[in-house]
Amino acid sequence: MNPGSVNTALGILNKQLNQPLSAALEVCARCGICAEACHYYAADPIPEHVPAARAEELRKVYRTEHDLLSRLFPGWTKSEPLTEEKLASLAEMAFSKCTLCYRCTTNCPMGVDTPLLMTTLRAMATATGNAPEILEMLADAAIEKGRDPSSYLDFFLDSIRDMEKDLQDLTGNPNARIPVQKQGAKTLYVALSGAHTILPAVAIFETVGEDWTLSIYEASNYGVFLGDASRAKEIARRIVDEAKSLA
């Protein structure tokens, strides 16, 4: 971990502290209704898997920084200052114990945006080098792909040609094709990633006779997973630019 990572993480928290985040940090009544909504809790019903308990870990830090009562009497509100060890455990929790599915928010009587808190924690972790390396690599690879698609385009087109055979078997139409980057198409389909997210949609497009084309990029945005807004924007921009170039 970099020296000064605690200050960097707190800087990210303060920078992202807009109205929705403040509301999510302030509003929890600790009623525990979110527990039943969480699939982590459903799989392993321990108090640490209650979404409110996860959010509470960030609130403890937030209260130490921003709440008068917590500054004066930390024990009264169980507030804790951010330390490097705590930052590492918060990062581990934000990446491995929440899928940002929003089931807790949907079931919360107050509408507390716990995934927003987890995203903020992820941003704090990413800025301090605590994010999973694989996610960082995937995000950087996606950005690189957008800068120079030619490096992998031939491989991608080969795999699409192979997929066409599966499509022809699936639809029973020997002339079924998967158009890639077709100019002027009405619909640009951006698959999540991999054949299993391409074929089902393509079979529907083919059957209804849609004027469509396949994007060469994947819809998965690893920048969003990292809570890194700048990388998320860059990854999303590839698709917007592609759509504009095909219009």
Place this chain on the structure above:
Amino acid sequence: MYYQNVKLYTFIERNLKALSTPDDYFAVLLVSLFLATAALWLINPAAQVYFYVISAVMLVYAPFSKIRHCIYFAYARLFFGKFVGSRAVLPHNQQQVM
């Protein structure tokens, strides 16, 4: 023994116990006393003074404690509605199944 454990478990909810802070217990106590003295005042007018004292303590303490969620929760609902409502994610009856 099993029956006693079940009873104890339902009385002490372990998730809420893990989540709660002393401030939570005190806030719940204050609000409960506020409601109790309000009800008592309806039965016995002499309880008016207790109601006013408890109300004053609660209103002074509210901005510093978790009681403030009573004011802020409307904003959380607003942001939640803005996030999912504007995209027609919720309510589900907006989605037509063919």
